[in-house]
Amino acid sequence: MNCAIKSPAQRRFVRASLISATLVVVLAVGAAVTFRLWHLKGLPAYPVAVLPALPILWVLFETGRFLAVEKDEFQRNLLVQCMLGGIGGTLATTTAWGYLEAFAHVPRLQAVWVYPIFWLFVVIAWPVVYRRYK
Amino acid sequence: MMGCTNNPAARRYYRRVTYTMFVYALLLVVSVVAFTRHHPTGLLAYVLAVLPALPIVGMMVVFGLYLREEKDEVQRAIGVEALVWSTGATLSLTTVWGFLENFVHVPHLQLMWIYPIFWVFFGISMPMINARYK
Numbered sequence: 001m002n003c004a005i006k007s008p009a010q011r012r013f014v015r016a017s018l019i020s021a022t023l024v025v026v027l028a029v030g031a032a033v034t035f036r037l038w039h040l041k042g043l044p045a046y047p048v049a050v051l052p053a054l055p056i057l058w059v060l061f062e063t064g065r066f067l068a069v070e071k072d073e074f075q076r077n078l079l080v081q082c083m084l085g086g087i088g089g090t091l092a093t094t095t096a097w098g099y100l101e102a103f104a105h106v107p108r109l110q111a112v113w114v115y116p117i118f119w120l121f122v123v124i125a126w127p128v129v130y131r132r133y134k
Numbered sequence: 135m136m137g138c139t140n141n142p143a144a145r146r147y148y149r150r151v152t153y154t155m156f157v158y159a160l161l162l163v164v165s166v167v168a169f170t171r172h173h174p175t176g177l178l179a180y181v182l183a184v185l186p187a188l189p190i191v192g193m194m195v196v197f198g199l200y201l202r203e204e205k206d207e208v209q210r211a212i213g214v215e216a217l218v219w220s221t222g223a224t225l226s227l228t229t230v231w232g233f234l235e236n237f238v239h240v241p242h243l244q245l246m247w248i249y250p251i252f253w254v255f256f257g258i259s260m261p262m263i264n265a266r267y268k
């Protein structure tokens with residue numbers, strides 16, 4: 001999918017992912033600067049804190065849309081299996097780290113890293129799943 | 135998927151889920167008891183923390199097997215949609231919470247809760263998607 005983007009659904013998905021990644025960085029830096037300069041507290045702090053998460057919600061929505069509109073069943077299956085690998089890896093990692101946090105006092109893993117960890121596992125799963133179909 | 139007990143793929147899925155959950159519960163008890171009574175450190179602590187995470191990967195493998203074995207396209211689509219929704223909802227929740235942790239200093243989300251949160255979302259989305267397909 002990432003090597004030869006053929007269908008409009010794939011193009012849309014890849015474009016949304018790239019724009020979203022850029023927006024997350026821009027909004028996270030913007031939120032950090034806002035908190036540093038204006039020391040937001042209480043109710044106004046919540047929308048600013050949630051703002052960087054919005055592009056992430058958008059890309060998740062685009063993932064669902066890709067699975068709904070992509071006509072190539074092979075590409076759909078590929079993404080579904082990679083997502084299974086992604087969520088499986090993420091849940092296993094967070095559970096293991098959670099126990100280490102609670103009992104072995106390892107450094108805290110911020111919940112904000114769960115989303116990048118998910119996509120990291122999706123990327124790791126991609127060549128494995130792809131090779132199985134070849 | 136939920137109500138189709140006559141479906142061989144679903145029956146196999148439920149049987150495998152039961153075994154995997156049993157192994158999960160067993161390893162969880164072993165891990166928690168070992169941590170609370172013997173306070174292991176170093177490599178042993180890591181091994182004990184990783185133990186309950188293994189059946190979590192197993193659950194995803196079981197779900198992947200179900201998707202491959204299920205002949206009914208509608209049931210497969212319902213399963214995939216529930217996976218996408220629960221993955222999306224879990225990642226959205228952890229991302230929003232993560233930014234709130236960073237900026238508004240809400241309490242730290244214990245990572246070991248992410249796995250149950252995922253299945254709560256899966257359980258909520260399944261009947262809703264099922265109803266839509268009826």
